[in-house]
Amino acid sequence: MAQPFELCIQGQVRYANKHGIPFYAVNTGHGSTTSQTRFDGIQIDLSILPSGENLPRGQTAWIQGGSTVEVTVDELWGQGYVTTTGGAGCPGILGVGLGGGHGLLQGFHGLVSDNFVAFNMVLANGRAITVSESFYSDLFWAMRGAGHSFGIVTSAEMRVYPRSDRDWSFKLYIWTQDNIEPVLGELIRMREDGEPRDLAFNFGSYALYPGLGTSEIRQPYLPHLPRPSPLSEAQPYLAPFYAIPALITQNGSAPYNLIPRVTGAGADSPQCERGRTYMHYSSYLQEWNVTAQRTIYNLFAENIATNPTAFARAAVLMGDYKHDAVAQVDAASSAYPWRDRRLLKYTYPPLSVSEDRKLTENVSNVVINYTPDPSLDDFALTWARRTKELWDGGQPGIPGAYYVNYAAGDESPESVYGYEPWRMQRLRALKVKYDPFGRFSYYNPIPIRRGR
The missing domain is CATH 3.40.462.20 (Vanillyl-alcohol Oxidase; Chain A, domain 3)
Structure with missing residues (x-):
C-alpha cells in the first residue's frame, strides 16, 4: 500500500501531467549540471520525506527519499551497521546512488548503486511501483547508474554491513x-x-x-x-x-561515521554551503x-x-x-x-x-x-x-x-552513460518504455524521440 507521501507525489505528478506543467524532484539541491537550468515548473521537494532507516532483517535497510548521506550514516551507525554512501555529508543519498555513488567503502562493498536491492518509485505517468531484480528488472538495471532519468524514488532498500567499532x-x-x-x-x-x-x-x-x-x-x-x-x-x-x-x-x-566531519566534508562544511x-x-x-x-x-x-x-x-x-x-x-x-x-x-x-x-x-x-x-x-x-x-x-x-x-551538462550522452553502443541503445529503449514524453529530462538527460 502506498504511503501518504507517495500518494502526495503521485498526485503532484498527475496534476502536472494533466496541466502540461514540467516537474522535477530534488532533495538537498546539490545537483550542479547546467541541464537543470532548463527547468521551469513544479519542484517536488523530497527532503520533507521521513529520514528514518528500518532494518527488517539485519541485512538490508530501507533508506527514505529525503535522507542525506550524513543522516543515513548516523542512523545506521546507531543501529550497528554501515552501508555505502557518498563521501560528503550533505547530498541526498539517493541522488548520489542513482548515478553510481563513490565513497569510502566502495573498495570493500562496491558503489552505492551496487548495494540497492529495491526501489519504491513513482513513474512519469504518476504510477507507483516497486522495482527489483524480480520485478521490472529492466528498469532496475537502468536505475543503478542512470536512475535520475527514469523516476522519483521515494525509498530504496540497501544492503547493510555490521559496523566495526575500531577507528x-x-x-x-x-x-x-x-x-x-x-x-x-x-x-x-x-x-x-x-x-x-x-x-x-x-x-x-x-x-x-x-x-x-x-x-x-x-x-x-x-x-x-x-x-x-x-x-x-x-x-x-x-x-x-x-x-x-x-x-x-x-x-x-x-569512528567511521565521523570521518567526513573531521576531514572537512561534513554536512556543515564550506563545501555544503548554499x-x-x-x-x-x-x-x-x-x-x-x-x-x-x-x-x-x-x-x-x-x-x-x-x-x-x-x-x-x-x-x-x-x-x-x-x-x-x-x-x-x-x-x-x-x-x-x-x-x-x-x-x-x-x-x-x-x-x-x-x-x-x-x-x-x-x-x-x-x-x-x-x-x-x-x-x-x-x-x-x-x-x-x-x-x-x-x-x-x-x-x-x-x-x-x-x-x-x-557532469557539467554539455557532455555527450555517450561520454556520461558509456561508449558501448548497446548501452545507449538499451537506455533509449527503456526511456521510450517508461518515460516516452521525456518528463525526466533535467538531469543530464538521455535523449529520445519525443512521443506525440
Whole structure:
C-alpha cells in the first residue's frame, strides 16, 4: 500500500501531467549540471520525506527519499551497521546512488548503486511501483547508474554491513606547489610497490589553505585507513612522504561515521554551503599525467591571482578510490558504465603497473565557486572547462569519460552513460518504455524521440 507521501507525489505528478506543467524532484539541491537550468515548473521537494532507516532483517535497510548521506550514516551507525554512501555529508543519498555513488567503502562493498536491492518509485505517468531484480528488472538495471532519468524514488532498500567499532586513521599533508612532482613521484612508487591494503581513499587538491594568506598550496595526499589499524601500520608506505617538507601535517583517527566531519566534508562544511555560484567540470582518468597536472596547477594559480578574494575557495579536487569490490561487479549488470576507469598508471616517470595492482579509481573535479557575481561567470566557466580539457588531453587516444553526478551538462550522452553502443541503445529503449514524453529530462538527460 502506498504511503501518504507517495500518494502526495503521485498526485503532484498527475496534476502536472494533466496541466502540461514540467516537474522535477530534488532533495538537498546539490545537483550542479547546467541541464537543470532548463527547468521551469513544479519542484517536488523530497527532503520533507521521513529520514528514518528500518532494518527488517539485519541485512538490508530501507533508506527514505529525503535522507542525506550524513543522516543515513548516523542512523545506521546507531543501529550497528554501515552501508555505502557518498563521501560528503550533505547530498541526498539517493541522488548520489542513482548515478553510481563513490565513497569510502566502495573498495570493500562496491558503489552505492551496487548495494540497492529495491526501489519504491513513482513513474512519469504518476504510477507507483516497486522495482527489483524480480520485478521490472529492466528498469532496475537502468536505475543503478542512470536512475535520475527514469523516476522519483521515494525509498530504496540497501544492503547493510555490521559496523566495526575500531577507528579509522588518516594523514593530512599540506605542501607548497613546488612539491607537486616529488609528491606524485612517491605516489607512483607507492602504487608500483603494490596497493596498500588499508588505503580506502586518497584525496588531493589545489586550493588556498585558510590561515596561509594567498600562498598557493598543494594538499595532494589524504589517505583514510579503513581497517581497524593505527596509523603506525601505514608507516611503510607513508615514510617517503615524511621526507618531503610540508607546511602542515596532521594525524587523526575517528569512528567511521565521523570521518567526513573531521576531514572537512561534513554536512556543515564550506563545501555544503548554499547560495554560491559553482562552475565545475570533471573527468575520470585512465592515466594521471603529471605534466598535465602541473599545467592545471599553473592555470589555477594564474586565475586565482586575477581575483584572490572572489576565488579564494576555488579548488581542483582529485579523488583516488579503492576499486576492488567495484571491479568485481559485472560491468553489464547495471547502467553504471565506468568500472574500467580505474587509475592504471601514472605517466611520470613511465612505469608499468601489473594487472593485479589496478585497484584504484580516479575522479577529478574542478570547482570554481564564489559569491554570485555575473561578471565572473564567463571567466570561471572558461577556467573550469579548460581544466577538464587539460585532464582529457593528458590521456591521448582515450575518450573522455564523465561521472553523471559531476557532469557539467554539455557532455555527450555517450561520454556520461558509456561508449558501448548497446548501452545507449538499451537506455533509449527503456526511456521510450517508461518515460516516452521525456518528463525526466533535467538531469543530464538521455535523449529520445519525443512521443506525440
